[in-house]
Amino acid sequence: xxxxxxxxxxxxxxxxxxxxxxxxxxxxxxxxxxxxxxxxxxxxxxxxxxxxxxxxxxxxxxxxxx
Amino acid sequence: xxxxxxxxxxxxxxxxxxxxxxxxxxxxxxxxxxxxxxxxxxxxxxxxxxxxxxxxxxxxxxxxxxxxxxxxxxxxxxxxxxxxxxxxxxxxxxxxxxxxxxxxxxxxxxxxxxxxxxxxxxxxxxxxxxxxxxxxxxxxxxxxxxxxxxxxxxxxxxxxxxxxxxxxxxxxxxxxxxxxxxxxxxxxxxxxxxxxxxxxxxxxxxxxxxxxxxxxxxxxxxxxxxxxxxxxxxxxxxxxxxxxxxxxxxxxxxxxxxxx
Numbered sequence: 001x002x003x004x005x006x007x008x009x010x011x012x013x014x015x016x017x018x019x020x021x022x023x024x025x026x027x028x029x030x031x032x033x034x035x036x037x038x039x040x041x042x043x044x045x046x047x048x049x050x051x052x053x054x055x056x057x058x059x060x061x062x063x064x065x066x
Numbered sequence: 067x068x069x070x071x072x073x074x075x076x077x078x079x080x081x082x083x084x085x086x087x088x089x090x091x092x093x094x095x096x097x098x099x100x101x102x103x104x105x106x107x108x109x110x111x112x113x114x115x116x117x118x119x120x121x122x123x124x125x126x127x128x129x130x131x132x133x134x135x136x137x138x139x140x141x142x143x144x145x146x147x148x149x150x151x152x153x154x155x156x157x158x159x160x161x162x163x164x165x166x167x168x169x170x171x172x173x174x175x176x177x178x179x180x181x182x183x184x185x186x187x188x189x190x191x192x193x194x195x196x197x198x199x200x201x202x203x204x205x206x207x208x209x210x211x212x213x214x215x216x217x218x219x220x221x222x223x224x225x226x227x228x229x230x231x232x233x234x235x236x237x238x239x240x241x242x243x244x245x246x247x248x249x250x251x252x253x254x255x256x257x258x259x260x261x262x263x264x265x266x267x268x269x270x271x272x273x274x275x276x277x278x279x280x281x282x283x284x285x286x287x288x289x290x291x292x293x294x295x296x297x298x299x300x301x302x303x304x305x306x307x308x309x310x311x312x313x314x315x316x317x318x319x320x321x322x323x324x325x326x
Contacts, residue, residue: 005116006116027114031123031126032114033155040153042157061125062110062159063109064109065085065108065138066086066110066274
């Protein structure tokens with residue numbers, strides 16, 4: 001299936017969870033937050049939240065700013 | 067020295083809020099934060115870099131036992147983007163504080179007032195403590211206060227311009243009518259600008275470039291700390307009335323050589 005991750009198209013295995021996506025991307029899960037289709041996915045739900053074909057995933061962090 | 071700043075359920079010993087952007091180095095940023103005496107620093111929220119997914123984030127450089135983090139929605143141009151950014155920030159930082167910023171124009175970075183008000187209403191309904199960046203417009207500030215914002219943050223001048231407090235009169239009017247804290251956000255370029263803002267009776271000043279782009283950011287951070295403190299003290303003390311003509315400070319009688 002296809003999903004958009006931070007604006008990039010990615011091919012994912014069916015049933016890929018948010019937790020698995022983060023592991024595949026090599027993202028440490030401290031210091032980040034995730035939204036799927038404009039809805040927050042709580043950290044505790046990362047391993048249960050299965051992505052669907054066409055999902056838009058945003059993975060964010062804090063950066064310098066004023 | 068000054069009384070505390072109260073915003074929503076939060077209380078801060080310092081009336082200076084400082085950004086984390088544009089410093090020559092992160093070490094200088096940390097020293098500047100310390101020298102400023104601030105209790106609250108801002109951060110922005112951005113996508114992680116998928117090519118460097120384990121890279122450090124700004125949170126690795128902020129001691130959260132010393133500084134409350136105020137995330138912003140900088141870069142957002144619609145209420146929808148700002149609300150999602152705020153929700154992501156809350157999830158990331160476990161805070162209900164949000165500096166709401168909805169930009170209406172890329173060149174001036176002036177806020178989109180209509181979108182800011184829409185976003186403020188939604189965020190207040192969602193339980194956020196909302197601090198909106200807004201134009202120095204008393205009506206816009208009133209609308210945001212009515213929307214339930216915990217403070218209003220009128221600009222002194224465009225973001226990063228260092229032009230100082232361009233319209234003291236509108237800031238004074240906002241202070242007079244607001245029943246939530248007024249925080250001047252943006253425009254402060256040097257210590258006197260911060261002191262002027264505080265003398266007008268605003269509750270606090272938020273700045274980034276004024277410190278970060280100074281020749282010596284750490285020294286400027288200390289200057290800003292002193293300026294905010296002295297400006298607040300002067301406001302609390304109440305300035306003397308202005309007069310058009312001189313009024314001697316020394317006795318005008320018993321002058322040497324004068325006739326009896």
